[in-house]
Amino acid sequence: MNKNLSYLTKSFEELGIQIESLRNLNEGLESTILIGYSLEEKKEVAIKIPKEIIFNNDNDQNFSAMSLYTQEYRLLRLLKQMSFPVPEVYHFDSSNKVPFIIMELLKDVSTPTKEDFVSIGRLTRTLHSYKAPELNLVAMERFTDINELILHRLYKRFNIIADFGYSEGTLPPISLMSSSINHIEGEKCLLHMDIRPQNILKKTDNDFLFTDWSNALIGYPALEIARLQEYGEFFCEFMEGYGELTKIDKLPMLIYRLDTAIMLSVVFLSEEPNPIMANTQLKRVSSILKEIKKEL
Ligand SMILES: Nc1ncnc2c1ncn2[C@@H]1O[C@H](COP(=O)(O)OP(=O)(O)O)[C@@H](O)[C@H]1O
Numbered sequence: 001m002n003k004n005l006s007y008l009t010k011s012f013e014e015l016g017i018q019i020e021s022l023r024n025l026n027e028g029l030e031s032t033i034l035i036g037y038s039l040e041e042k043k044e045v046a047i048k049i050p051k052e053i054i055f056n057n058d059n060d061q062n063f064s065a066m067s068l069y070t071q072e073y074r075l076l077r078l079l080k081q082m083s084f085p086v087p088e089v090y091h092f093d094s095s096n097k098v099p100f101i102i103m104e105l106l107k108d109v110s111t112p113t114k115e116d117f118v119s120i121g122r123l124t125r126t127l128h129s130y131k132a133p134e135l136n137l138v139a140m141e142r143f144t145d146i147n148e149l150i151l152h153r154l155y156k157r158f159n160i161i162a163d164f165g166y167s168e169g170t171l172p173p174i175s176l177m178s179s180s181i182n183h184i185e186g187e188k189c190l191l192h193m194d195i196r197p198q199n200i201l202k203k204t205d206n207d208f209l210f211t212d213w214s215n216a217l218i219g220y221p222a223l224e225i226a227r228l229q230e231y232g233e234f235f236c237e238f239m240e241g242y243g244e245l246t247k248i249d250k251l252p253m254l255i256y257r258l259d260t261a262i263m264l265s266v267v268f269l270s271e272e273p274n275p276i277m278a279n280t281q282l283k284r285v286s287s288i289l290k291e292i293k294k295e296l
């Protein structure tokens with residue numbers, strides 16, 4: 001059970017959530033989703049509560065639950081206004097040290113299939129067509145320039161995989177990488193950056209809700225596409241729905257793909273240790289590094 005739950009019980013009661021109706025629905029790495037009956041909404045609702053007050057892991061340091069939940073609330077509200085499919089928020093609570101969000105509950109959701117990724121690709125294209133919102137996003141780590149952020153976290157996380165013993169490849173000097181990435185054309189937009197079946201709730205065929213905006217960035221669409229390409233799952237179907245990507249040079253695309261391969265290596269070395277998956281990801285890092293060096 002989430003250790004923050006007992007702390008929040010009084011707040012839930014004050015908001016008309018029937019305590020005896022509370023039960024666990026699901027969880028991710030950072031949050032627990034509870035089901036509760038809301039006297040105000042007169043129906044069951046989903047309550048998202050953080051597992052920690054400060055999230056600290058080898059990929060991300062010192063991200064506060066308060067800042068992540070404030071961001072999630074603002075993005076869910078903004079996207080809803082724009083008719084982008086996200087769960088409806090009923091209440092965001094930031095009055096205690098543990099924030100929480102009460103939102104529309106999707107029961108009996110099924111996991112999006114390979115075929116569903118065509119629609120998910122189409123929806124992602126819509127997301128990328130919106131003007132970038134003026135919001136400070138947690139994962140931007142106070143950078144305003146997306147490529148500066150990507151280089152910053154590449155070198156930082158590379159040191160972590162090196163500390164875990166990775167020695168097959170090295171990163172080229174930052175000046176070379178920086179000049180290779182700095183002339184991407186096109187508009188920046190809001191990127192979700194974690195489009196996986198776990199974060200897309202399927203109501204019915206062709207009816208999906210995008211959740212979990214913790215990794216969101218303001219950047220070029222190619223960065224989201226590079227992430228999906230490295231995730232690998234259903235990428236062809238995704239692109240079938242997404243359509244053509246604005247042309248981008250090979251080198252910046254490789255650097256964007258490296259960002260995901262290194263992030264996943266850190267996940268499997270440290271956050272959710274899995275030696276087989278870690279090994280696969282580290283091989284991806286080596287192979288992308290080789291391709292980058294050929295292009296430089
Ligand atoms: N409104 C909701 N209704 C039903 N299930 C949900 C809802 N929001 C999230 N979930 C489920 O709970 C899981 C964890 O929530 P998520 O917001 O992704 O947390 P985390 O940031 O920890 O990954 C999701 O993968 C999803 O399956």
Ligand SMILES: [Mg+2]
Pocket residue numbers: 028029198199212
């Ligand atoms: Mg999630």
